[in-house]
Amino acid sequence: MKKELPKIYEPQEVEGRVYEAWEKNGCFKGVRDPDKRPFTIVMPPPNVTGQLHMGHAMDCTLQDILIRFKRMQGYAALWVPGADHAGIATQAKVEESLRENEGLSRYDLGREKFLERVWDWKNKYGARIVEQQKKMGVSCDWDRARFTMDEGLSKAVRHVFVSLYDKGLIYKGSRIINWCPHCVTALSDVEVEYQDKPGSLWHIRYPIQGEADKYVVVATTRPETMLGDTGVAVNPADGRYAGIIGKTCILPLVGREIPIVADEYVDLGFGTGCVKMTPAHDPNDFEVGLRHSLETIRVLDDHGRVAQGYGKYSGMDRYEARKAIVADLEEGGWLVKVEPHQHNVGTCSRCHHDVEPLISAQWFVKMQPLAKEALRVVREGETKFVPERFSKTYANWMENVRDWCISRQLWWGHRIPAWTCEDCGKITVSETDPSNCRHCGSARIKQEDDVLDTWFSSALWPFSTLGWPENTEDLQYFYPTDVLVTGYDIIFFWVARMIFSACEHTGRPPFHTVFIHGLIRDDKGRKMSKSLGNGIDPLEMAEQFGADALRFNLVTGNSPGNDMRFYTERCEAMRNFANKIWNASRFVLMNLTIDSCALPEQLELEDKWILSKLNSLIPEVTDNMERYELGVAAQKVYDFIWDSYCDWYIEMTKARLQGDAPAAKERAQQVLCYVLSETLKLLHPFMPFITEEIWQALPRRPEEDREAFLMLQRWPQQNGRLSFPQEERAMELVMEAISAVRARRAEMNVPPSKKARLTVATLETEVFAAGIPFLKRLAHASEVTIEGVSAAADSEQAAQEGMVEVITHAARLFLPLAELVDLDKERERVQKQLKKDRAELEKLDTKLNNPGFVNKAPAHVVQAERERAEKLRALLEQLEQSAAALG
RNA sequence: GGAGGCAUAGCUCAGCCGGUAGAGCGCUCGCCUCACACGCGAGAGGUCACAGAUUCGAGUUCUGUUGUCUCCACCA
Numbered sequence: 001m002k003k004e005l006p007k008i009y010e011p012q013e014v015e016g017r018v019y020e021a022w023e024k025n026g027c028f029k030g031v032r033d034p035d036k037r038p039f040t041i042v043m044p045p046p047n048v049t050g051q052l053h054m055g056h057a058m059d060c061t062l063q064d065i066l067i068r069f070k071r072m073q074g075y076a077a078l079w080v081p082g083a084d085h086a087g088i089a090t091q092a093k094v095e096e097s098l099r100e101n102e103g104l105s106r107y108d109l110g111r112e113k114f115l116e117r118v119w120d121w122k123n124k125y126g127a128r129i130v131e132q133q134k135k136m137g138v139s140c141d142w143d144r145a146r147f148t149m150d151e152g153l154s155k156a157v158r159h160v161f162v163s164l165y166d167k168g169l170i171y172k173g174s175r176i177i178n179w180c181p182h183c184v185t186a187l188s189d190v191e192v193e194y195q196d197k198p199g200s201l202w203h204i205r206y207p208i209q210g211e212a213d214k215y216v217v218v219a220t221t222r223p224e225t226m227l228g229d230t231g232v233a234v235n236p237a238d239g240r241y242a243g244i245i246g247k248t249c250i251l252p253l254v255g256r257e258i259p260i261v262a263d264e265y266v267d268l269g270f271g272t273g274c275v276k277m278t279p280a281h282d283p284n285d286f287e288v289g290l291r292h293s294l295e296t297i298r299v300l301d302d303h304g305r306v307a308q309g310y311g312k313y314s315g316m317d318r319y320e321a322r323k324a325i326v327a328d329l330e331e332g333g334w335l336v337k338v339e340p341h342q343h344n345v346g347t348c349s350r351c352h353h354d355v356e357p358l359i360s361a362q363w364f365v366k367m368q369p370l371a372k373e374a375l376r377v378v379r380e381g382e383t384k385f386v387p388e389r390f391s392k393t394y395a396n397w398m399e400n401v402r403d404w405c406i407s408r409q410l411w412w413g414h415r416i417p418a419w420t421c422e423d424c425g426k427i428t429v430s431e432t433d434p435s436n437c438r439h440c441g442s443a444r445i446k447q448e449d450d451v452l453d454t455w456f457s458s459a460l461w462p463f464s465t466l467g468w469p470e471n472t473e474d475l476q477y478f479y480p481t482d483v484l485v486t487g488y489d490i491i492f493f494w495v496a497r498m499i500f501s502a503c504e505h506t507g508r509p510p511f512h513t514v515f516i517h518g519l520i521r522d523d524k525g526r527k528m529s530k531s532l533g534n535g536i537d538p539l540e541m542a543e544q545f546g547a548d549a550l551r552f553n554l555v556t557g558n559s560p561g562n563d564m565r566f567y568t569e570r571c572e573a574m575r576n577f578a579n580k581i582w583n584a585s586r587f588v589l590m591n592l593t594i595d596s597c598a599l600p601e602q603l604e605l606e607d608k609w610i611l612s613k614l615n616s617l618i619p620e621v622t623d624n625m626e627r628y629e630l631g632v633a634a635q636k637v638y639d640f641i642w643d644s645y646c647d648w649y650i651e652m653t654k655a656r657l658q659g660d661a662p663a664a665k666e667r668a669q670q671v672l673c674y675v676l677s678e679t680l681k682l683l684h685p686f687m688p689f690i691t692e693e694i695w696q697a698l699p700r701r702p703e704e705d706r707e708a709f710l711m712l713q714r715w716p717q718q719n720g721r722l723s724f725p726q727e728e729r730a731m732e733l734v735m736e737a738i739s740a741v742r743a744r745r746a747e748m749n750v751p752p753s754k755k756a757r758l759t760v761a762t763l764e765t766e767v768f769a770a771g772i773p774f775l776k777r778l779a780h781a782s783e784v785t786i787e788g789v790s791a792a793a794d795s796e797q798a799a800q801e802g803m804v805e806v807i808t809h810a811a812r813l814f815l816p817l818a819e820l821v822d823l824d825k826e827r828e829r830v831q832k833q834l835k836k837d838r839a840e841l842e843k844l845d846t847k848l849n850n851p852g853f854v855n856k857a858p859a860h861v862v863q864a865e866r867e868r869a870e871k872l873r874a875l876l877e878q879l880e881q882s883a884a885a886l887g
Numbered sequence: 888g889g890a891g892g893c894a895u896a897g898c899u900c901a902g903c904c905g906g907u908a909g910a911g912c913g914c915u916c917g918c919c920u921c922a923c924a925c926g927c928g929a930g931a932g933g934u935c936a937c938a939g940a941u942u943c944g945a946g947u948u949c950u951g952u953u954g955u956c957u958c959c960a961c962c963a
Contacts, residue, residue, distance in 0.1 A: 009925085221963065266962090266963085270963070283961090284963075343963090344960095397958095400960080492958095557900055559901070561892085563892090567911090569912055569913095572912090577925090578925090579926090582922085584922065587922035624903095627903075635901070638910090739929090744929095746928065746930080747916095749916080749917065751918070752917085752927090777920090853944070861906055
C-alpha cells in the first residue's frame with residue numbers, strides 16, 4: 001500500500017500487483033503435508049477454445065472462495081487447474097479459421113497437419129484462458145495445470161478404454177444414433193437439444209397391393225424419409241385396420257412393396273392410426289423394425305443428403321428432397337392433406353442444426369452396470385449434492401440412462417485405441433500400439449479413425465490429474481477429492497460421468513460434495529448467448545469495477561442452484577463497498593501511531609461492543625461457509641463492516657482519537673486495527689485483492705507472521721474472553737437514543753451544525769454517562785446532562801418547559817428546540833406511534849396470556865417476549881403522558 | 888407425459904434449527920459533519936400468490952390450487 005492513499009480505491013492498480021506477489025511467493029502451491037488434512041477441489045476445466053465467460057467467472061469465484069477458506073482453516077488445500085480439449089468445439093473453431101483465412105478444409109491439410117494447427121491454437125488460447133482466470137483472482141496451483149490431451153491423461157483414457165472393453169462394458173455396434181449432418185459426427189443423447197418448431201403433418205396414401213383403389217393413409221412429419229420406408233404399422237387393437245394386417249402396400253414414388261404389420265407402439269388416437277416405418281432413420285421405427293424383421297434402408301448420407309440410387313432425389317439436401325417429394329406426391333395424387341403441426345425437433349447442441357437419427361456403426365459404453373454403483377453412492381450419501389434437490393435430477397437420469405455413444409467422427413481428440421485386422425476382421429484393443437492382430441497375428445491391422453467423446457476424458461479428470469492409473473503419492477494423499485463446483489447444466493455431461501467413472505476405476509466416488517450453482521442470465525432474465533449478443537464479459541466488469549466487486553456480486557444476492565440475473569448496477573454497488581473498506585482502512589492508517597495491534601487490557605464500552613459483535617460474527621460466518629451458504633456469509637461480513645464497524649464504531653472512536661489522552665488514543669487504535677484485521681480475514685475469500693492489499697499495510701498482531709500474506713493467515717476463531725453480552729446491550733441503549741434524537745431532529749429539519757443541549761432522564765445513568773461523547777458527536781449535542789431519575793417522573797414538567805421530548809426504551813431525552821416544533825405534526829406523530837405500539841403490546845399480551853405459549857415455548861423465548869412487553873409498556877406510558885401534554 | 892424451481896418493497900432478490908419481515912438499486916427529505924458524495928443521517932414503501940393442515944406461534948413445515956420458468960421423455 002502506498003504512503004499517500006487516494007480517496008478512491010483503484011482496483012486495476014492493486015489487483016495485478018497483488019496476484020503477482022502471491023504467485024511469486026508460491027502461495028498457491030498445493031503441498032502434501034502429513035500434519036494437515038487435504039482439501040481438494042476439482043475445477044471444471046474450461047474449453048481451450050474460449051474466452052472466459054460469466055459462467056466460468058461464477059465457477060471460479062465459488063471455488064476460489066472455498067479453497068481460500070479451507071486454506072486459511074489450515075487444510076492442505078489443492079486446486080488443480082487445467083483445460084479441456086473440447087473436441088467438436090475446438091475442431092470447429094480451427095476449421096472455421098482455416099476456411100476463412102486460407103480457404104482450406106481439414107481434408108486439404110490431412111489429419112496430421114490439421115492436428116498440428118489445432119495444437120498451435122490450443123497453445124495460444126489455452127494461455128489466454130489462464131491469464132483470464134488469474135485476473136479473477138483464482139488461487140489454484142498453476143504448476144499442476146493439466147490438459148485432457150496431455151500424455152498422462154491420454155494414458156488414463158487408453159487405460160480406461162481397454163479396461164472397460166475387457167470387462168465387456170465397451171462395445172462396437174450398429175445402432176440408431178444421433179447424427180449431426182453439419183458437424184458430420186455422431187452425438188450422444190445429452191448432446192441433443194430439443195426445440196419446439198412449427199412443422200406440418202403430411203397425410204400420404206399408400207396403395208394396398210393387389211387391391212385396386214384401396215389405400216392406407218399414413219401421417220408423417222418427415223416425408224423425405226419415405227424413401228427408406230420398409231413397412232407400415234397399425235395398432236393390433238385398431239378395428240379400422242384389422243383387415244389389412246399382413247397385407248402389403250406399394251411405396252409411392254419408389255414402387256417398393258412393403259408389409260403392413262401390427263404393433264402396440266402405434267397410438268390409435270394420433271394421425272390416421274397408420275405409421276410409416278423408417279427403421280434406419282427413426283429410433284422408434286428401428287425398435288418396431290427389430291420386432292417385425294423389417295429391412296433397414298439408409299437413405300441419407302453423412303451430410304444429410306439423399307443417397308445414391310433414388311433418381312433425381314439423390315444428392316439433394318434433406319430439406320430440398322422434402323419439397324421435391326411433397327410436390328411429386330401431390331402431383332401423383334398420393335397426398336391426402338397437410339395439417340400444421342408443432343413438434344419437438346432434436347438439434348445439435350453445438351451448431352443447432354437438426355439432428356438426423358440414423359443407423360451407424362459406433363462405439364458405446366454399456367451403462368446399466370456402471371449406473372448401479374453411481375446411483376448407490378448418491379443414494380447413500382457418499383456423494384451429496386448441494387442443494388440436495390439435484391440428487392433427484394441426477395438419479396432420475398441415471399436410472400433411465402441409455403448406452404453412451406462415445407465415438408466421434410472427428411480428428412481432434414483421443415483416437416480410439418482399437419485396431420481392426422484386415423485379415424480376420426477382428427478387433428484388437430490395446431493401451432499401446434500393437435504391431436499384430438491379437439487374434440490371428442497378422443500385421444495388417446488398422447487403427448480406428450474416430451476419436452472419443454470429449455467427456456470420456458473429462459470424466460476421469462478428478463483422478464487422472466493426480467497421476468492415475470499410477471498409484472502416485474498425490475493420488476494417495478489428495479484422492480478422493482472434496483468438492484466439485486459446477487452449474488446444473490452439466491450434471492449429465494460431466495458430473496454423472498465422473499461419478500460412475502471414479503466408482504468403476506478407483507472404487508470410490510470422486511468427491512463427497514457436488515456444489516451446484518445456477519446460470520447467469522442477463523438483466524431481462526434471458527440466457528446469455530452469442531446469437532443474442534447479450535453476453536456480459538466478466539473481464540470487462542473486472543476491469544471496470546474490480547475483480548473483487550465482480551466476485552462479491554456473483555456470490556451475494558442469490559441462493560445456490562438458482563439462476564441469477566446480472567446487473568451491472570450491483571457490480572457498482574460492490575465496487576462502492578470496496579471503496580468503503582478502502583476508506584475505513586485509510587482512516588485507521590491515518591490515525592495510526594502504533595506498530596502492533598495487540599488488544600489492550602483496558603477496553604471501553606464501545607470496544608467491548610464491537611469486539612463482542614465480531615466475536616459472534618466469526619462462528620456464524622464460519623458456519624455459513626461450511627454449509628456452502630456463501631452468499632449469506634458474505635452478506636454478514638458486508639453488514640458488519642458497513643454498519644457496525646464504519647457507521648458506528650469508527651464514529652465512536654473519533655472522540656478518543658481526536659481527544660488529548662494519549663493512552664486512550666492508543667487503545668482506540670489497537671482495537672480499530674484488531675477488528676479491521678480480523679474482519680479482513682473473514683472477507684478475504686470473497687474479496688481477496690483489496691483485503692490483501694490493506695492487510696499488508698496494517699500492523700501485525702504479535703502472533704502473526706510479519707512477512708506472510710493474508711491469504712495464508714489463520715481463519716479467525718471465536719474467543720470466549722471477547723464476549724461481552726451486557727456491554728453489547730448497554731451500548732445499544734445509547735445507540736438507540738442517538739438514532740432517536742437524530743430522527744427527531746431530522747423531522748424538524750434541524751441541520752447537523754445546529755447543536756443543542758441534551759438532557760437524559762434514565763435509570764441507566766452509568767451507561768449513558770459512558771455514552772456522553774457519542775451523544776455529543778453523533779446526536780449533535782452541545783452538552784449532555786444525565787439525570788438519574790425514573791423517566792416517567794417529570795415528563796409533564798419537561799413538556800411545560802418547552803422541551804422537545806424523545807422517548808426510547810431506556811431513557812427520555814429532552815432537547816430545547818420547542819420553538820421548532822409544529823404542534824399539529826407532533827400530535828400526529830405521537831398518535832401514530834401510540835397506535836402502533838399499543839397494537840404491538842396487545843399482541844404481546846395476548847401471547848403472554850396464552851397458557852399454550854407460556855407452557856410450551858422455550859423459556860428464553862418467553863423471557864424475551866416478557867422483557868419486550870415490559871419495555872413497551874413503560875414506553876407507552878410515557879408516550880401517553882406526552883400525548884396528554886400535547887392536548 | 889414425468890420431475891423440479893420460483894411467486895416476499897416500485898425493480899432484482901436474500902431470508903436453510905418455526906419466535907418483532909431484510910438487502911442492493913430506485914424514490915422522498917436534510918447534509919460537501921476533519922475516512923469515504925463510490926459518502927452521511929432520516930424516511931416512505933410489504934395481506935410474504937391463493938386455500939387448507941400441523942403448531943402456543945408459519946414467509947419458513949405439510950397438502951392442494953393458480954400463475955410462471957426449467958429439465959427429462961419424444962405421438963409418426
